[in-house]
Amino acid sequence: MIIDDVVIKLKAGDGGKGMAVFSRTKGLKGPTGGNGGNGGSIYFEGISDLTALRQFRFRKDIKADKGQNGKSSLNDGHNAEDLTLLVPVGTVCKNLTTRREFEITKVGQRELVAKGGKRGRGNFLFRSSTNTSPTQFEEGREGQFFEFQLQLKMIADVGFIGFPNVGKSSLLNELTASKSKVANYAFTTLEPNLGAYYDLILADIPGLIEGASTGKGLGIKFLKHIERTRSLFYIISAESENPFLDYQKVKEELNLYNKVLLEKPEYIFLSKSDMVVPEKITQIVKDFKKSRLERDPAVAGQSKDIIPISIIDLASLEKVKLILNKIAKEKQISLVVEDVVEDGIIDN
Ligand SMILES: Nc1nc2c(ncn2[C@@H]2O[C@H](COP(=O)(O)OP(=O)(O)OP(=O)(O)O)[C@@H](O)[C@H]2O)c(=O)[nH]1
Ligand SMILES: [Mg+2]
Structure with a gap:
């Protein structure tokens, strides 16, 4: 604990x-x-x-x-x-x-x-x-x-957020040596889990529910752990009735807790994609992009795609790894810059 x-x-x-x-x-x-x-x-x-x-x-x-x-x-x-x-x-x-x-x-x-x-x-x-x-x-x-x-205030590089039972811990376990508890019910994760993906620290926090920012569920106690992350991974289940609504609800909780969280680079994943027929996945991805373009101007400049993933589809996990490699590269660059500033080489 x-x-x-x-x-x-x-x-x-x-x-x-x-x-x-x-x-x-x-x-x-x-x-x-x-x-x-x-x-x-x-x-x-x-x-x-x-x-x-x-x-x-x-x-x-x-x-x-x-x-x-x-x-x-x-x-x-x-x-x-x-x-x-x-x-x-x-x-x-x-x-x-x-x-x-x-x-x-x-x-x-x-x-x-x-x-x-x-x-x-x-x-x-x-x-x-x-x-x-x-x-x-x-x-x-x-x-x-x-x-x-x-x-x-944990210093993780990437925070996994989403509703309970969407597969956050499963994804962490696939990407890292973490052995987070996984089970088919809400609130399996009671404490944040950390895993290392090469030099990146990934944090899987307990599932959020509506009202988390006001203390419902387990949410708010752990939101502070993602205040410092470089990027956020939104995990939305493909089994959801309305993935875009889920995404918006999670974002709203973050917004109510601390607006700064919405300024972080975000990546959105449609988890458990193997549970839904491919045609439906295609439709969700299309609808999601459209809704996001219309309703989410705050994310201008960021990719509007939701990326289907499944822990049994290795090719989809490779896509996640490519994103992590990109974040790792950005981290290296920013650490070099921080060191240079600290050493007084850059001085304004
Ligand atoms: N079919 C399928 N099942 C998955 C996948 N990812 C996770 N699951 C299952 O979904 C259930 C929930 O997974 P968890 O990883 O515990 O979900 P979580 O988001 O960490 O849940 P909380 O800790 O309660 O917030 C488990 O039964 C997993 O085996 C997937 O890609 N495909
Ligand atoms: Mg979990």
């Missing part, structure tokens, strides 16, 4: 207390109280494991160690170790106290999220020409305490 939204409490370690002590030993006479150690800080660090938020399921109170108290004979207490929590790339981290928000976008990215308390000074450091026997010492400072909300 993927954990994608969790609130945790972070308490950085307090600083250790300074010591106030006097030595009577010859050669070391006077104040010899050591300083405390600094408290441990807490960091987040990005990793590629999308399931990493699972560690917080039963571990919501996280504390870094305190610094050790100062000791006699000028011995300082040890600094506490910092604590590093590994969170998946694509996690939006919101400090609920300060409202600061940032995102972990890269593997190895490290962010300080709760600073450890500073050490307290021992009485040795308080001596001066006017006070050679200070009794002062400091308590360590408190480590920071914050509540954080961690939300995973």
Whole structure:
């Protein structure tokens, strides 16, 4: 089970207390109280494991160690170790106290999220020409305490969307090594499934139903996982009474959730094409194109075709792969451009 939204409490370690002590030993006479150690800080660090938020399921109170108290004979207490929590790339981290928000976008990215308390000074450091026997010492400072909300926005390249039972998981399994559960009833998929097609991450999300954007079915919880995708694959069943209406209903749910989803390049597939006679497929494809030209001006510039596919028709799956190869190529180009911009080679 993927954990994608969790609130945790972070308490950085307090600083250790300074010591106030006097030595009577010859050669070391006077104040010899050591300083405390600094408290441990807490960091987040990005990793590629999308399931990493699972560690917080039963571990919501996280504390870094305190610094050790100062000791006699000028011995300082040890600094506490910092604590590093590994969170998946694509996690939006919101400090609920300060409202600061940032995102972990890269593997190895490290962010300080709760600073450890500073050490307290021992009485040795308080001596001066006017006070050679200070009794002062400091308590360590408190480590920071914050509540954080961690939300995973998966970074998939292609999102599969459509009504329940249209074959989204079956398609994912055919294209990747994913072993998503497939069955002939609605809501078989309860959590998003990911699969890798070479360098592309494909995400199959639970089926949407009308009203998903307002919380019906399982839909809305998972729509955030497709906010970041490069492209969307709409999967419409050939067994549907009205494939174009299905397509429009799914789009409307996306529109109500976040208009930006409609701006993504889209590809539309007519699944289970083997269940319908070829003449009917031809008719659906023709009607679909016509309706889309008339009623869907938002997709100007995109292909208006619905592409028949079936998991038992290998030639049709090859067509899907050609599209994925094209998306993979575009991704490579855009990653190179992003790197170049980041390295400052392109500078405007
Ligand atoms: N004949 C035929 N059956 C298919 C095809 N693709 C999927 N199916 C069947 O359709 C049913 C639903 O498939 P799933 O892949 O579970 O559908 P889904 O869209 O993931 O469903 P949800 O997870 O409920 O949203 C299963 O019984 C599949 O075996 C296809 O191309 N042809
Ligand atoms: Mg499924």
